[in-house]
Amino acid sequence: MSTHSANAAAPCTKGVPECTEWITVAGGPSRSLVYRTYALATRNDAVTRAVVVVHGGSRDAHTNFTHVLAAGFIAGALDDTVIVSPRFASNHEAIAKTLSGEDAVAAARAPARDAIAENELNWVSQFGGRHWNAGGVASNAKITSYEVIDEIMRKLADRKIFPNIKSIVVAGHSSGGQFVGRYQMVNRVHEQIGQLGIKVTYIVSNPGAYTYLDNQRPTASAIPPNVSSSVSGYIDMSTDKPPPPYRPYADARHCTTYDDWPYGMKNRVGYAAQFPDEQLIKQAVSRPTTYVLGELDILPLVNFDISCPAMAQGNSRLARGLAFSRYIRDNFGAKHPTVVLDGCGHSTRCMLTHDRMLPLLFPKD
Numbered sequence: 001m002s003t004h005s006a007n008a009a010a011p012c013t014k015g016v017p018e019c020t021e022w023i024t025v026a027g028g029p030s031r032s033l034v035y036r037t038y039a040l041a042t043r044n045d046a047v048t049r050a051v052v053v054v055h056g057g058s059r060d061a062h063t064n065f066t067h068v069l070a071a072g073f074i075a076g077a078l079d080d081t082v083i084v085s086p087r088f089a090s091n092h093e094a095i096a097k098t099l100s101g102e103d104a105v106a107a108a109r110a111p112a113r114d115a116i117a118e119n120e121l122n123w124v125s126q127f128g129g130r131h132w133n134a135g136g137v138a139s140n141a142k143i144t145s146y147e148v149i150d151e152i153m154r155k156l157a158d159r160k161i162f163p164n165i166k167s168i169v170v171a172g173h174s175s176g177g178q179f180v181g182r183y184q185m186v187n188r189v190h191e192q193i194g195q196l197g198i199k200v201t202y203i204v205s206n207p208g209a210y211t212y213l214d215n216q217r218p219t220a221s222a223i224p225p226n227v228s229s230s231v232s233g234y235i236d237m238s239t240d241k242p243p244p245p246y247r248p249y250a251d252a253r254h255c256t257t258y259d260d261w262p263y264g265m266k267n268r269v270g271y272a273a274q275f276p277d278e279q280l281i282k283q284a285v286s287r288p289t290t291y292v293l294g295e296l297d298i299l300p301l302v303n304f305d306i307s308c309p310a311m312a313q314g315n316s317r318l319a320r321g322l323a324f325s326r327y328i329r330d331n332f333g334a335k336h337p338t339v340v341l342d343g344c345g346h347s348t349r350c351m352l353t354h355d356r357m358l359p360l361l362f363p364k365d
Contacts, residue, residue, distance in 0.1 A: 009038075011037035011038060011078050011079065011083075012036070012037050012038070013037065013069050013073075013078065014066070015035060015062030015063065015065050015066045015069075016062075019035050019036065019037070019065070020033055020034060020035050020036070021033075021034060021036060021039065021040060022034075023040070023086070023148065023151055023152060023155070024151075025121070025141075025143050025147055025148055025151050026141075026143050026147065028119075029119040030119055030120075030121050030138070030140075030141040030143055031119050031120060031121065032086055032087065032088070032089075032120065032121050032148045033061070033086070033087045033089070033117070033120065034061070034084050034085060034086045034087070034152065035061055035062055035065035035083075035084070035085040035087075036082060036083065036084045036085070037069070037072075037078065037081070037082055037083045037084075038082045040082075040084070040152075040155045040156070040161065041155075041161060042161070043160065043161055043162075043163075044082070044161065044162055045163060045164055046079060046080055046164075047080055047081065047082045047162050047164065047165055048080045048081075048164050048165060048166050048167075049077070049080065049081050049082075049165065049166060049167045049168070049169070049362060049363065050081065050082045050083075050084065050156045050162070050165060050167070050168045050169070051068055051072075051081060051082075051083045051084070051168075051169045051171060051361055051362070052084045052085075052086070052149065052152055052153070052156075052168065052169070052170045052171070053065065053067075053068045053083065053084070053085045053171050053172065053176070053352070054085075054086065054088075054133075054149075054170070054171070054172035054176035054179045054180055055085065055086075055087065055088070055172075055175075055176050056172075056173055056174035056175040056176045056177075056348065057133075057174060057175040057302075057303050059087060059088060059089060059090060059112070059114060061085045061086060061087035061088075062085070062087075063348070064085050064173070064176070064348060064352075065083065065085035067348055067349050067352040067353060068083050068085070068171075068352055068361065069083060070349070070352075070353050071352050071353045071357065071358055071361055071362075072361075072362065074353060074358060075358040075359075075361070075362045077361075077362040081362060082156065082162070082165075084152055084156070086148055086149070086152060087114075088121075088123045088132040088133075088145055088148070089114040089115075089116055089120055089121070089122060089123065090112035090114055090122060090123045090124065090132070091112060091113055091114050091115070091116045091122055092112045092113070093113060121138040121140065121141060121143060121148070122138055122139045122140045123136065123138055123139070123145060124136055124139060131262070132145040132179070133145070133175045133176070133178045133179040133182070133262075134178070134179075134182060134261065134262035134272070135182060135183070135186065135262075135270060135271045135272050136270070137270055144270050144271040145179070146183055146186065146187060146271045146272075147271065149170070149183060149187070150187060150188060150189050153168065153170075153187075153189045153193060153200075154189065154193075156168055157189075157192075157193045157196055157198055159196065165198055166197070166198060166199065166365070167198065167199045167200070167201065167363050167365075168193065168198060168199070168200045168201075169200075169201050169202075169203060169360070169361055169362075169363070170183065170184070170200065170201070170202050170203070171202070171203035171205065171352075171360075171361060172203070172204070172205060172207075173205040173206055173348045173351050173352065174205070174206055174207065174208065174302065174303075174346065174348065175207070175208070175303070176205075177204045177205045177206055177207030177208075178207040178208060178209060178210075178262070180202050180203065180204050180205075180207075181202075181204040181207055181210055181211065181289075182211055182262055182272070183202075184202040184204070184283075184284065184287050184289055185211065185280050185283050185284040185287075186271060186272045186274070186275070186280060186283070188274070190283070190287055199288070199363075199365075200287070200288075201288040201289070201290070201360075201363070202287065202288065202289040202290070203289075203290050203292055203357075203360055203361070204289060204290070204291050204292070205291075205292045205293075205351050205352075206292070206293060206294055206297050206317050206321065206346055206351060207317070207320075207321070208303070208304060208305040208310060208317060208320070209262070209263055209305050209309070209310045209313055209320065210263075210313060210320065210321075210324040211261070211262055211263065211264065211265065211284075212259070212263065212264050212265070212313070212324070212327070213265060213277075213280075213281050213284060213328070213331075213332060214265070214331075215248050215249060215252075215259055215264070216246040216247060216248060216249075216327065216331065217246065217247070217248075217249040217258070217312045217313065218245060218246055218313065218314060218323035218324075218327065219242075219243040219244065219245060219246065219247060220242070220243065221242045221243055221244060221245045222245035222246060222322075222323040222326060222327070223314060223319045223322055223323050224322065227298070227316070227318055227319050227322060245323075245326065245327075245330070246327055246330075246331060249312055251308075251312070254308070255308035255309060255312060257308070257309055258308060258309045258312045259309075260309070263309035263310065263312075263313070264309070265277050265280065281332065284328065284332075284334070285328065285332050285333060285334040286334075288336075289334075289336040290336060290337050290338070290339060290360055291321055291324070291325040291336060291337070291338045291339070292338075292339045292340075292341060292351060292357060292360070293317070293318050293321040293322065293338065293339070293340050293341070294317075294318065294340075294341055294344035294345050294346060294347070294350065294351060295318065295340050295341060295342050295343070295344065296318075296343065296344060296345035297316065297317040297318045297321075297344070297345050297346045298316040298317075298318050298319075298345075299316070299345070299346075300316070301345075301346060302346045304317070317346065318340075321338070322338065322340075325338040326338075339356055339357075339360070341354045341356055341357065
């Protein structure tokens with residue numbers, strides 16, 4: 001592709017193959033498909049911001065791409081924004097020989113059969129810390145899902161291609177929200193890009209679970225009464241005095257993995273294990289992040305995580321989000337705001353195109 005044209009073509013605005021390109025990772029030949037409004041290797045002086053949107057468990061990068069396109073149209077931001085939506089494809093049949101035990105059972109129950117192109121990275125779609133949304137390693141290469149976003153971020157920060165870019169927003173809803181919440185904390189490129197004068201921010205939307213920074217978990221006191229009357233494992237019936245909002249998890253004996261990655265900081269592997277706990281906590285607190293929650297995301301729908309580590313965080317996505325966002329502010333001093341969107345449940349389109357989401361996705365400065 002040419003890298004000298006300052007007059008880029010009109011944005012590509014459909015979730016179709018014509019709006020895709022391949023990103024090679026770790027020098028190739030391994031690669032990952034992305035949808036994008038502008039080519040990532042063609043100079044474009046008009047672009048001043050970028051939005052990277054990570055899909056949910058359905059791995060529907062094209063749909064998430066069109067949702068942010070709709071938001072960009074409403075915001076009048078398509079001409080000066082490059083929108084990128086990577087696909088973390090998964091085909092359990094192609095990786096069946098690598099699975100065993102509970103992994104194999106889960107794959108049989110919820111098979112993923114995305115078509116995998118030559119050299120395309122193939123990701124586990126179900127299984128705990130191996131999941132692509134937890135920075136898991138691809139089944140067909142020693143490359144983690146976080147490295148794909150690192151590569152995209154470096155391309156967006158390339159001043160030879162996007163000389164006028166001022167901000168990059170990394171956003172994700174549902175399982176994509178889990179990805180972004182963890183990537184925010186562990187990624188290696190945030191400060192490097194900041195040194196180029198580019199502000200990087202994160203939007204964590206309706207994830208099913210969060211990564212807690214210590215062994216504290218929410219009690220009923222952490223969540224407004226009109227949201228949830230209980231948190232699994234935390235109802236103290238012996239006294240009328242409300243419990244503190246957070247305390248060491250009461251049922252750790254029966255839920256031994258409650259504090260393991262990706263629900264907690266213990267037993268991290270791969271990309272997430274590169275820094276000590278203290279460094280990751282510092283990054284989680286200091287990197288600009290907004291938690292965006294749907295006021296109606298209160299039902300156990302759309303692959304709701306009912307594992308014991310997740311239930312230790314609350315009994316709905318809204319409850320978990322309110323509890324965690326308060327936790328990281330009250331217990332660690334983070335300045336991360338929480339935005340609750342009226343009228344939205346667990347709907348990607350509602351969340352990404354809501355009026356209050358637009359200035360977060362397309363910041364003016």
